[in-house]
Amino acid sequence: MATLNINGKAVTIEGEDDTPLLWAIRDHVGLTGTKYGCGIAQCGACTVHVDGVATRSCVVTVGALGEEQKIVTIEGLGAERPHPVQEAWAELDVAQCGYCQVGMMMASAALLARNPNPSDDEIRAEITNICRCGTYQRVLAGVKLAAARMPNRG
Amino acid sequence: MTKFSRRGFLAGTSVVAGAFTFGFSFPLARAQGIAGSEVTAWVVIQPDEAVIIRIARAEMGQGSLTGLAQLVAEELDCDWDKVRFELVKPGENRRRRRVWRDMATGGSRAIRGSQEYLRQGGATARAMLVRAAAEGWGVDPAQLTVAKGVITDAASGRTTTYGAVAAAAMQVAAPATVTLKDPRDWKIAGRPLKRLDTRDKLDGTLVYGVDLKLPGMLVAVPRACPVHGGKLVSFNADAVRAMPGVRHVLKVDDETVAIVADNFWRAKTALDELPVVWDEGPGAKASSATIAAMLKEGLSAETPFVGNRAGDAMAVLAKATKVIEAEYSYPYQNHAPMEVLAATARWTPERCDVWAPTQVAEAALEAVVAASGLAPEACEVNVMRIGGSFGRRLATDYVTMAVRIARQVPGVPVKMMWTREEDMAQGRFHPVTRCRLRASVGADGTIEALHMRIAGQSIGAYARPEAVAKSGDPAVFQGLNQGGAEGAFGYAVPNLLIDFAMRNPHVRPGYWRGVNLNHNAIYVECFIDELAHAAGADPLAFRRKLLAGSPRHLAVFDAVGQGIGWDKPAATGVHRGIAQIMGFGSYVAAAAEVSVTGGKLRIHRIVAATDPGHVVNPQQVEAQIVGSFVYGLSAALHGECTVRDGRIEQQNFDTYEVMRLDEMPVVEVILKPSGGFWGGVGEPTIAVAAPAVLNAVFAARGKRVRDLPLKNISLGTA
Incomplete structure (x- = not known):
């Protein structure tokens, strides 16, 4: 227990x-x-x-x-309000079957908390989750859109 | 009142109350239990103007759900912002004499196979709603107009809404015929609208098959004999009965045992400890090497099974001064959808209810009926949205298993859930084939003769034996046929022979996204590249000449040639490859730019073009095409299921590797719908992914790769 x-x-x-x-x-x-x-x-x-x-x-x-x-x-x-990653995912219609996307979004949110403005190569290297539908191109775009929208972006 | 049951949370997606709105509006009528009016089988309209469109085809991520709704909504002239969806159940379809027709979803057929009757369903509902309004006003329906669900009588200035007249429309006789819109006039279809099924994927509330919870539910985890065709001899239930949470240890069928526990982890933990004795059967002697030898024998064996023939290829090749010859192979692949197989069943002597993700809801219902021992009226399958499938859930093996387990625990809902390891072991694998190609090229740079011999496994011989002739399976010629929607061979070859020697190993095959087109495209497109090289010709120019009589093939091919900038040199160290094929009713092509540095391949950029006739949702078609490269290149770069002692060696994603974001190239998509036909988009592009890249890899290193996956090939600088 x-x-x-x-x-x-x-x-x-x-x-x-x-x-x-x-x-x-x-x-x-x-x-x-x-x-x-x-x-x-x-x-x-x-x-x-x-x-x-x-x-x-x-x-x-x-x-x-x-x-x-x-x-x-x-x-x-997203309990209080949708996280910028969730909003970006909705805006870009990132999800296909959606099964892996919760993990993708959690990984992306953690990345952005650590690195508010990641480069493409950083995103490619750090988001290592598997998506079989093949949403990677929109995942990459989604992380960048969320980064641009993060409220406390310095 | 609609007769369609909408009780239960699985009946639709809608209206889960929550903080997550994303700015979408979603009417609360259904949450408040307000009934709607079923105007046609496809269209239910509620008093608050919500439009519910029934979806009979499976949604597994491919997005056809939204496209299907767009087709209905287009003809209905409703307000798209008010559209929601509801999944049809196969028992209900049966009870209503298949009013929703075929529910199977495979072969990229969801849209192309149902577009006509869906549009008619929308147009019929529109006509009935307009007539109801006209009768209410005592005017001629012909003088009324509709926009976004608002009916207007310009003569009197009166307006009403679909929501206001829907109940009356149910009483109106359906028109005998309706006229469908010209696609050029589409306002909802043809537009890049967002998916209808996104919101609950982003807040974690979507209930997939593995997520279902029912009161009193138990969880079953099965294990089948790891060698296909082997049998379960015995198991020692006493060894695990006292483990935490374990309730039952069951024989499921002749080859499968299962532990039923109070949750997944406890069932899996006990299953790992369960002593099981198998009779592995004759398949246990097989290995990848014995299977390869079996197929190689087929490359030169006599076969009567011809897919495409012109002239006399064998005679011309016998006399040719120079014959170019090559042998290719394609390994087993697992579908490996992210959601492992799962189905929940509750069986009583009177009734069997199943909750399952499936691509074939009606076949799943048949499986439930057979396994439950009950009458069809006493069974139902609650269709669930799917966490990826790619063809795996065209089989209903897991549905049968869930019912066989539940039948041994009467009255208790049991969710059967596989481990990833079980999913890898008990796949329905992309079949293995080998191909020997022989050709001669004339002085004019065209192909004089081509013999293409495929030897290997037929999916149909296992999955649909009744449909397959003893000598072979016509589906193996996908993309190589003389004509037809399932893949017309585009190249002009005066002496052509394409034949097949069926060799079926014991490993169970299945319809893997892209099916037979995948390996056929590699064989043809890589070998054509070899012929161009042997003729000293540019691979693009060489194909263009051969495609002159196939204008639709040529159009997409030219589009990717232009898109990649073939006529201009690539950046230093970057090399190009190109490929085209037709299949699933559509014409597709791809051009790739790669580099090979220090033995490492990098795919930089891909340009893809598709002519599917019509495009219902361009941004979803784009998503399918981009995703097709991930699926096709995952297989080309990493994917292979090898056989040792009769069983599949790869057990999880550590050994069955797939493409991740770090390997993802930039993919640019060109849509070239030329109209006049309807093709699929979920699968065909997968077939050009591998050959475009393999041809670019050849350009980079001057050596052909003829056996996949690329991870087995040393790409070190030659």
Whole structure:
């Protein structure tokens, strides 16, 4: 049993400590926006933020996390108002099937928090999530549009 | 009142209350339970002017849902901002004598296969709404006009709305015939409108097959014999029964065991510990090498199965002073959609309800009926939107499995969900083929004779045996036929023989996005490039001469030649390749610019052109074409499923690698709809992705790559 801080709320996970965070979020907390794609940190569909860092939740166990670490999922990212990444994704119709896009947006939001004005090469290198529909060209455009719109852009 | 059930959250996408609006307006009528009027089977109109368009084809990301709605809305003359969609259920379609017709979605047919009756459905609804207004006013319907769902009688200055007359329109007799608009007059169709199905993909609220939750639901994780055709002999349930959350350990069918637990992770954890004994069967002796040998034998075997013939290629080649010959191969590929296979079933002795993403809802219902032992009226499939499919869910194996599991846990909803590893092991793989090509080129720079022998696997022999002749499967000639929508061979070759020797290994094949066109285009377009090189001709000029009698092939080919700037030299170190093909009813071409530096390939830029006859949503067609390069180049660069001890070796994305953003070239799309026919767009471009790049790689290093994927080839400087 572990207590986690997910989207600003303390949540007790009634499961084994070796349960991956992904499955705790999906099956114990009931937030299914975070997706399973591979289970081995390859595809990024399960990306969440842990203290602001894009993290592949399928390979982090709940036992390895503490209550002081702030976990944010897609449901938390746009809870108050849509994140600029979500707005850019809507404006450019980035998503095709959409399954990987939550992870893409979480990875992109974390990148922009760290690097408000990334170059094309930085985006290409840092967004390593898999999309099988092939939305990469619009993902790249979406990150740049969101960067241009970030409110606290310096 | 509409008779169509709209209860339950799966009935549509609409109106999930939330903070996420993105500035879209979405009427709240349905959330408030206000019924609508079904004017035609495709069109439901609500009093608040919301227009609900029924969608019978699967949406798996390809965007046809929006295009299909545009076609209905165009003829309906409704307000696009008020349009929402609702997914049809196959049991309902059956009950209503297939009023929504074919629900299958494959072969890039969603739009081209239904555009006519959808437009008619919209036009019929329009006529009925106008007649209802005219009868209300006591005027001739011919004097009324419609714009954005507002009906106007110019003579009297009166107006009304679709929402106001929809209930009355249901009582109006449908017109016997309707006249469809000339596409040149389209206002909604033909425009780059945004997708209707985006919002819930961006806030995480879209419920995919793997996300479904029902009260009291359990989760099943299956494992089938890793060697296709093998059998389940035994398993030791006692070894895992006491593990956390485990409820049942079940035999699903002759080759599959499953653990049913209270959640996925616990089921998977127990399955990993479950001792299982398999009888792997004769397939266990197979390897990639034995399969290659089986196919190679077919390259020179006698075969009666001819796809395209002109003149006497064999006689001309026998006499030719110089015959150019090459052998190519294409490996197994897995669909690897991001959403793993899943389906939920609840079985009781009286009824079976299934929730499933599927490309073939009616076939899925048939599978449910067969597996449930119940009458068709007692079964339904709640169709879900799909997290990528690419042909994998044209098979219904996973639907059958979900029902067979649920039947052993009566009354309890069971969500069956595969691991990625199971998805990799139990794919329906892009078939393996090899091809030997032999040709002679005349002094005038044209091809005198060409023999193309394909040896390999038929998808149809496994997936549709009833449709495949003993000697072969006509679908294997996609893109190589004399004519027809499924791919007319564009080149003029006076002596031509294209034949096929069917060799079917034990690995189960399936319809993988692009299907047979993928390898056929590589074989033809790379070999034509070889012939151009052997003739000392420019690859573009060489093809242009051969395509002179195929103006639509030539038009897209010329477009990419111009787009890439073929007549001007490329930047230093950058090399070009070009390819064209016809398939899925459309004409496609691509030109690529690549560099090979220090053994590393970089694809810089691709120009693609498509003539699909008509374009319903240009920005979605563009998305399909750009995405086609990701799918096609993922396979060309990285993709191969190899066989060892009868099983597929690659188990996840660490060994079945796919293209990511760092490898994505800039793709420029040219749409050249020439009208007069309807072609598909989801698949054909995949076929030109690989040969355009392979031809550019040849230009860069002067050596041909004839076996994929490129990751196996050392591109070190020669």
